[in-house]
Amino acid sequence: MTSGRRAVVTGGAGYIGSHVVLALVEAGWDVVVVDDLSTGRREAVPPMVTFVHGDVGDCSTIEAAMARHRPHAVLHFAGSIVVTESVADPLKYYRNNTAASRTVIEAANAFAVKVFIFSSTAAVYGAPDGIAVAEDAPTEPINPYGRSKLFTEMILRDVAAVTPMRYVALRYFNVAGADPKGRAGQTSPGSTHLIKVACEAALGVRADLEIYGDDYPTPDGTCVRDFIHVSDLADAHVLAIEYLLGGGENAVLNCGYGHGWSVKTVVEIIRCVAGVPFEVRIKGRRPGDPPSLVADPSKIRSRLGWRPKHDDLRFIVESALAWERTQLISRGG
Numbered sequence: 025m026t027s028g029r030r031a032v033v034t035g036g037a038g039y040i041g042s043h044v045v046l047a048l049v050e051a052g053w054d055v056v057v058v059d060d061l062s063t064g065r066r067e068a069v070p071p072m073v074t075f076v077h078g079d080v081g082d083c084s085t086i087e088a089a090m091a092r093h094r095p096h097a098v099l100h101f102a103g104s105i106v107v108t109e110s111v112a113d114p115l116k117y118y119r120n121n122t123a124a125s126r127t128v129i130e131a132a133n134a135f136a137v138k139v140f141i142f143s144s145t146a147a148v149y150g151a152p153d154g155i156a157v158a159e160d161a162p163t164e165p166i167n168p169y170g171r172s173k174l175f176t177e178m179i180l181r182d183v184a185a186v187t188p189m190r191y192v193a194l195r196y197f198n199v200a201g202a203d204p205k206g207r208a209g210q211t212s213p214g215s216t217h218l219i220k221v222a223c224e225a226a227l228g229v230r231a232d233l234e235i236y237g238d239d240y241p242t243p244d245g246t247c248v249r250d251f252i253h254v255s256d257l258a259d260a261h262v263l264a265i266e267y268l269l270g271g272g273e274n275a276v277l278n279c280g281y282g283h284g285w286s287v288k289t290v291v292e293i294i295r296c297v298a299g300v301p302f303e304v305r306i307k308g309r310r311p312g313d314p315p316s317l318v319a320d321p322s323k324i325r326s327r328l329g330w331r332p333k334h335d336d337l338r339f340i341v342e343s344a345l346a347w348e349r350t351q352l353i354s355r356g357g
């Protein structure tokens with residue numbers, strides 16, 4: 025049964041958005057997805073969810089969706105997400121992440137939406153020291169992707185200061201894994217994410233895995249990241265909406281578990297869980313990669329009461345592998 029509350033979810037046909045849509049439907053929300061399918065898939069949107077095909081950077085598209093559906097909340101996932109691409113084509117990122125977000129925020133405001141949840145990123149911190157980073161750490165992004173998201177956080181802060189809109193910007197660390205019930209997973213074509221790529225290598229979809237740099241100032245020389253299961257992240261979104269509806273103040277919150285794993289360790293765990301010794305090649309550093317990014321998650325725990333259920337890298341990998349196997353079967357592999 026629905027609660028009569030409606031959410032517009034931009035980018036809801038993508039990896040994270042599709043998991044959040046499932047969580048919202050389970051929480052009783054009516055959901056409208058607006059997505060241009062540039063990296064998302066129509067099949068990722070469940071049948072009970074309204075789908076609008078269009079670019080959220082186009083004000084007539086997003087305004088029409090707001091006018092028609094009059095949402096109580098907007099969750100804004102749509103965007104471009106590849107750090108190296110942002111280095112090569114910064115204008116794409118300032119258009120699709122900053123300018124398009126401005127358009128979505130403007131449309132939400134025009135239709136008096138009071139609750140706005142934004143997909144931000146740990147990339148806003150740049151290259152912090154190896155210690156877990158809290159939200160009040162300096163924001164000094166080292167790539168256009170991180171800057172394009174930080175600008176949107178700034179727009180939100182300025183707009184919320186003079187309107188009734190309230191927002192939560194969630195700074196995701198490295199999102200991985202798939203829905204434990206097998207209903208959703210990562211499908212973006214040509215994904216560059218470590219766990220996705222390594223699972224594809226383990227299943228023979230790719231010839232090998234390249235490790236980008238083993239000369240970083242980290243314990244084993246490879247980069248360190250804080251991997252969060254996508255379903256725990258989805259739960260954080262539902263809690264963030266409830267928090268704002270309950271009168272919570274604007275907030276910027278880290279989404280991570282608070283411990284880091286090196287690229288080499290992740291690869292070893294994937295080899296072990298998959299039971300296949302796929303080939304790994306050490307390559308040079310990838311442009312835009314910080315050595316270490318680990319969250320201090322104290323604030324999201326205290327502010328939202330968020331308690332992750334899947335803080336276990338083996339479980340994350342198992343769910344990602346299970347999803348990849350279903351993709352192989354559906355492709356007839």
Ligand SMILES: NC(=O)c1ccc[n+]([C@@H]2O[C@H](COP(=O)([O-])OP(=O)(O)OC[C@H]3O[C@@H](n4cnc5c(N)ncnc54)[C@H](O)[C@@H]3O)[C@@H](O)[C@H]2O)c1
Nearest residue numbers: 035037038039040060061062063064079080102103196199
């Ligand atoms: N995956 C991660 O580890 C990670 C980490 C930090 C932040 N994020 C952020 O989370 C959000 C979702 O990321 P994801 O991993 O699900 O990526 P994704 O590529 O799977 O999803 C993005 C979705 O947005 C859609 N989209 C892109 N531009 C659009 C536009 N202009 N209009 C309408 N739809 C558009 C795509 O078709 C896709 O469905 C992004 O904003 C990303 O920056 C992701």
Ligand SMILES: O=c1ccn([C@@H]2O[C@H](COP(=O)(O)OP(=O)(O)O[C@H]3O[C@H](CO)[C@H](O)[C@H](O)[C@H]3O)[C@@H](O)[C@H]2O)c(=O)[nH]1
Nearest residue numbers: 105145146147197198216217218221234235236247310313
């Ligand atoms: O084939 C690969 C893929 C990745 N890596 C390494 O694995 C680490 C993680 O890389 P990912 O591409 O999986 O993720 P990023 O840390 O680059 O970025 C991810 O998390 C960020 C926040 O931390 C951003 O939000 C971004 O959208 C999201 O892609 C990096 O050191 C990268 O060099 C490899 O060695 N080989």
